[in-house]
Amino acid sequence: MNSAEHLRPARPVRTPAAAPPRSYPSYIAGRDADAGNGDWVYTVSSRSLLEDVFASVALKRRLERDPGSAAAGHPYVVGRVAVTSPEDNERALRAAREAAPAWAAVPLEDRMRLGAAFRARLLRHEEEFLGLLTAEAHPRALARWELSCLLQTYSDETLAWCRQQMHTEIRHGGRRLIVRRQPDGVVCLNPPQNAPAPSAALAVLAVMAGNAVVVRAPRSIALSTLYVLRDLAVPLLEDMGAPPGTLSVVCGNPRSTMDRWLESPYVDDIFYIGGCTEGLSIERRCVAGGKKPVLELAGNDTVVVWADADLDWAAEAACEAFYGSGQICMVPNRVIAHPAVADDLTARIAEKARAVRPGYPEDDGVLLTPVRRSERFFALLDQALAGGARLVCGGARTELDGTRSATGVFLEPTVVRADGLERAARLDVVREETFFPLLPVVVPGPAGDDRLLDDMIRFVNGNAYGLRNSLWTRSRDIADTFVRRVTNGGLLKVNDSHIGFLPYLPSHGGTGLTGGVHGEANYPMLKTSHLQGVSVGAGVSPLRAVFGDRRG
Known part of the structure; x- marks a missing residue:
């Protein structure tokens, strides 16, 4: 991405005029995609909406009709995200399918290092993160609470516990027994409109499990999602030499994108965060199509x-x-x-x-x-x-x-x-x-x-x-x-x-209408992977193994 397309703020985003507008195309197959048909969704500051909602909505609509308008320089324009074409949505899925086996082959210990690195990078860019959430109408106190969720989710204690669950070895009767979790493959993540960026950040956990992940940023509030994944997570994957397609971020039509995910032979899991009616419908369609639904729905x-x-x-x-x-x-x-x-x-x-x-x-x-x-x-x-x-x-x-x-x-x-x-x-x-x-x-x-x-x-x-x-x-x-x-x-x-x-305790997950038929506490590394048992023998008689060794 060249400097004309993406401008980083020189200081924290605390007021509408604190930084030049950000501009994000989709990120697909290891690179920033072309803007496609030129459709963009714009974010104008929440403060402007409170001061004059009609003028702010008119500004947003004017820019989305004419991205080249001089109004793009308005001080209340925070940034924009390109709308992904159906063809690019499909390309993201294909790239994820191609990347998944190579990324899964990366040792777990190497993938686990992503968590601590992501937490450290989030802390270094804390003010930018909080500023973007505030611009998207999250009160700063609420944004700090959302940040606290990610800091505990990616804490050393929580990651160490997840690492233990992902791979445990036991010596027994001349054998090395392994109980481990293997990645599901391609995971598609749909964050909610009320907290898209903190929810989209859970994609890093699914990547750490060994999956390739495609995230759809909500069209109505896409900017912070692109920031968290494109600016904070992607550079870490690039430094690791992750295969192109390990993490892609798109911003497409919600219904057509979800329909494609449900129909695609490339997709293994759909991680949906949203309302109960839509989520339980997606669960039924996932099961019918042989896909795993991972649901985060409503709470009471x-x-x-x-x-x-x-x-x-x-x-x-x-x-x-x-x-x-x-x-x-x-x-x-x-x-x-x-x-x-x-x-x-x-x-x-x-x-x-x-x-x-x-x-x-x-x-x-x-x-x-x-x-x-x-x-x-x-x-x-x-x-x-x-x-x-x-x-x-x-x-x-x-x-x-x-x-x-x-x-x-x-x-x-x-x-x-x-x-x-x-x-x-x-x-x-x-x-x-x-x-x-x-x-x-x-x-x-x-x-x-x-x-x-x-x-x-x-x-x-x-x-x-x-x-x-x-x-x-x-x-x-x-x-x-x-x-x-x-x-x-x-x-x-x-x-x-x-x-x-x-630390240790889940930040998400539940039973009933909250988590669907298979609902429980949600650790995304575990929910987007599956258990596998392994026995590695040394000097073990097959005949004795068949009928059992009573000595243990």
């Missing part, structure tokens, strides 16, 4: 608060529901409060919720993002109130300065209270992922603690989704019972941040 996470909990910390964890205006699958979606502390807890949650304010994404402390289509929010709220729930706080649109307005692009953090587990379970706001800053506090009816614990655990395990669950209690017995009996979900936290990331 539960925070359980016991009578002896630290209520301030429990309320703080519950209010993680409002990160990104609730438009993140792994934030809390509902709270179950012990009746003895429900009033106090609800008041503390409401107090903290009222302190969550809108603002420009680069401003410190801002957590809320604009919500463009809020009709569903009000329908869910109205249904909850009609079904017996009580509005505790919030419930209105708001402007950038926090003023309530019928035309505001933000939603107030909203808390409702629903009494009775059975009645609450009939409310969509409790039963479904809402994807809004809308948090129900569910309070079971009075009962003894043994009965309450049984009912709460049954309620958690009955969740149709199954991403994350968490508990707040000072009781070792309550915590142990909860950990032992809660089977739903890919991650369980006790007395900890619901959304915080830790």
Whole structure:
């Protein structure tokens, strides 16, 4: 890529004018592709959208109609990504199929070094990464949280654990026994629109497993995905001498690209991150076509608060529901409060919720993002109130300065209270992922603690989704019972941040609607590979091996 096509910022991207616009063609078969038919998608800064949404959208559309327009130099233009042609999409798949065997033959120890190198490179370019996410409307505090996910995912501890799972050797009866995971082959990754760059960065893990990977950047928000893969990951693969096609990045039509992946004889796995309806449909088509589906879908996470909990910390964890205006699958979606502390807890949650304010994404402390289509929010709220729930706080649109307005692009953090587990379970706001800053506090009816614990655990395990669950209690017995009996979900936290990331533990993955039929905690290195057992004998009699050596 020549300097005229791709200009790196001289300083952190903190304001719209902080860097020249970036320009990315697709990256296919080890090189930057031609721009094809000249179609581009443009990113204009989120700040400009908040200041004048109509002018910003008009600017974006003008550029996409006429990329040569002088408007390309507008200070609010952050960058652009070329739209990949169907022919180039196909070329990316062919290149991946050609690269896969050679890359899989690279020793695991060499491939594992990618993880630490990627983490180090991400840290060196931290400000650029955060700046691009902020330009794409991620509040800076939220972008830092997303960065923390990648830093733990690629931590020394997590990678060492994954390395152990990928290859274990045992000496037994004159044999060297190996239990290892082999790469699936070609993996196609579809990141979500709400967090494309951090999700696309999981592609490096699939590459480390020995796969060739093709990533589709979402057309509506493609820039940060190209940056993370093209500028951070690709140079590491080039330094390793990885075969062309080991990692390709395209930006095509979502439906036609997915259809081609599903039909292609070159594709082994499809790693889809998105909504349940589309994801489960892709799962069915994958199975029918002999491909492995790796799904990261919706979540409807539960925070359980016991009578002896630290209520301030429990309320703080519950209010993680409002990160990104609730438009993140792994934030809390509902709270179950012990009746003895429900009033106090609800008041503390409401107090903290009222302190969550809108603002420009680069401003410190801002957590809320604009919500463009809020009709569903009000329908869910109205249904909850009609079904017996009580509005505790919030419930209105708001402007950038926090003023309530019928035309505001933000939603107030909203808390409702629903009494009775059975009645609450009939409310969509409790039963479904809402994807809004809308948090129900569910309070079971009075009962003894043994009965309450049984009912709460049954309620958690009955969740149709199954991403994350968490508990707040000072009781070792309550915590142990909860950990032992809660089977739903890919991650369980006790007395900890619901959304915080830790080494060793998975950052993604779950059961039910979250992960599909084969859902579980998701370590992408393991999910895009398969188990294989190996025996290497020395001086072993075949006859004795057939009938067994009783001496072991």
